[in-house]
Amino acid sequence: MQKKIWLASPHMGGSEQKYVKEAFDTNWIAPLGPNVDAFEKALALYNEVDHTAALSSGTAALHLALIMLGVETGDEVIVSSFTFAASVNPITYQGATPILIDSEPDTWNMCPKQLERAIIDRISKGKKPKAIILVHLYGMPAKIDQIMSVAVRYKIPVIEDAAEAMGSRFRGRPTGTFGLMGFYSFNGNKIITTSGGGALVSNDEWLISRSRFLATQARECAPHYESMK
């Protein structure tokens, strides 16, 4: 029998149990703490991006990105057609409509020409898309330069779905850092895993700090949040 090579089984480097033990020993079982802070810093360094927010999933990261762009009921959002359902689901969580763009044959990702055609069509019908979700499927960078130039021409913000593309670069720069926001997934079947998890990244400080605020129950720094025991 031939040995099976699994597509995405998690690989343990050797230090994982040490850090899990350390988290127990120091009682950092709370959802945030020094390990998450260090992870966010390492992620920012590795992906050469200024701000990162570690989240519960890639889906949560995309959902927050759409909220930050004000996507709401009745809006339209452009997204790659060749992708996992999670690139599209958060659009519907906001009550918006996905506009799916077909792939080009070189990278199998979003076709810049079809993208422009769709934008012109939607604008002519009075429905300018609120955002473009560009997927780098299987870690293959899309034609980012061409897509970004279309997006800039029509002033539509780009969110990069780099859920599968951690470690990929386009002209030397990490995927996920070209658009206004980008996100990675750390689900069990991705490049690196936290079992379940994701991160939103951006060079815009406010987008990330506001996303972090929304991701942590929108708690204000006010005394009425102190629980009295």
Ligand SMILES: *Cc1c(COP(=O)(O)O)cnc(C)c1O
């Ligand atoms: C996995 C994946 C997501 C969602 O990430 P989760 O962490 O599973 O929510 C989004 N887009 C693509 C292309 C993915 O492969």
